[in-house]
Amino acid sequence: MPPAGPTRASRLAGSPWLLLAPSLVLMLLLFGWPLVQGVLAAFRDEAGFTLAHWQRLFDDPYFFRALRNTLLLIVIVVPVQLVLAVGMALLMQARPRFLSGHFYLWTVPLAVSELAAGLVWLSIFAERGYLNSLLVSLGLSENGVQWLGYQNTGSMLFTVVVAEIWRATSLVFVIVVAGVQLIPRDYDEAAQVFGASIWQRLRHVTLPLLKPSLQVALILRTILALQAFAVAQALTGRDFPLLVGETYQWYVNLQNPAVASAVALVVLALSLGTAVLYLRAMRGGGR
Structure with a gap:
């Protein structure tokens, strides 16, 4: 008599879905339900659709x-942060003196909240801040520069970009460093034996092997850049509006959750669109 096959209960007990079930339920409760409520709020009122x-x-x-x-x-912050993070990670790979000191120094901004970072840079770029005081003392400016003036859109963008680069480059750096540590040094040494220059080794050895880490860093940093709010709010208020800041304005100040949900859906669509774009671009680059 042939042996009996596994029962449905035994197959279910050995299924990986059973192990994933608690996480899936938690994800649905934390993200799925609020998403459904946000979509309904953006497209419904008392009369219906x-x-x-x-x-x-x-x-x-x-x-x-x-x-x-x-x-x-x-467009400005993410490429600059990626280049800086790769450069810093390659410097770490070269093992300079005081290696741990370099690492901790570059990751200090990770411990600073967005609002605190914005207030720090506000003290630098304010009308009577440290930067203007330095410019006046050096004779480079008579009364300082209105970095945060509401009419100076370019200078406001500059201040927010500088603050965001200082605050969040360390996040990209940590991801890239982890990727660099996984690259066997044998590949780079073999390329050196065959006479490859530092730029050739970077282009044909290091960057292709770093592709998974760069993909993660690009997606995560772009999504977080779409959610930037506290730094710009501390520096410029609503003179330099951002999408998440508008969500806050509609929900808290204007008391309109429906329009706030619509802005949030725009942020979600941009996040998903850029993630898909990065995944397709990085996959296509590896063919």
Whole structure:
């Protein structure tokens, strides 16, 4: 008589889905349910389905300014942070003196909250801040520069970019360092034996092997840049609006959760779109 096959209960007990079930339930409760409620709030009112909330959002002059500023912040900050993080990680790989000191120094901003970082840079870029005091004392400016003046959009963007680069480059750095540590040194040494220059080794050996870490760093940093709020709020208030800041304005100050949900869905769509773009681009680059 042939042996009996595994029962349905035994198959279920050995299924990986059983181990994943608690995490899946937690994810659904923490993210799935709020997402459903946000979508319903953005597309419904007392009478049912409506696009009135979106029309009100698009009629708001701050929305498109916030969208432009957020995209500018991503386009400028993310590439600069990636280049800095790769350079810092390669320096760590060269094992300079006081290696641990370099690592801890570069990761200090990770321990600083966004709001605290914004206040620190506010003390530097304010009208009577440290930077203007230095410029006046050196005779480079008579009364200082209005870095945070509401009419100086370019200088406000500059201050937010500098603050974000200082605050969040360490996050990208930690991810890239972890990736560099996983690359066998034999590959780089073999490339040196065959006469490859430092740039050739970087382009053809290090960066291709770093692709998974760079992909994670790009996706995570872009999503976090889309959520930037506290630094810009501390530096410029609503003179330099960002998308998440507009969500806060609509929800807290204007008492309109429906329009706030619409802005949040825009942030979600941009986050998903950039993640898919990075995944396709990095996958295509490896063919």
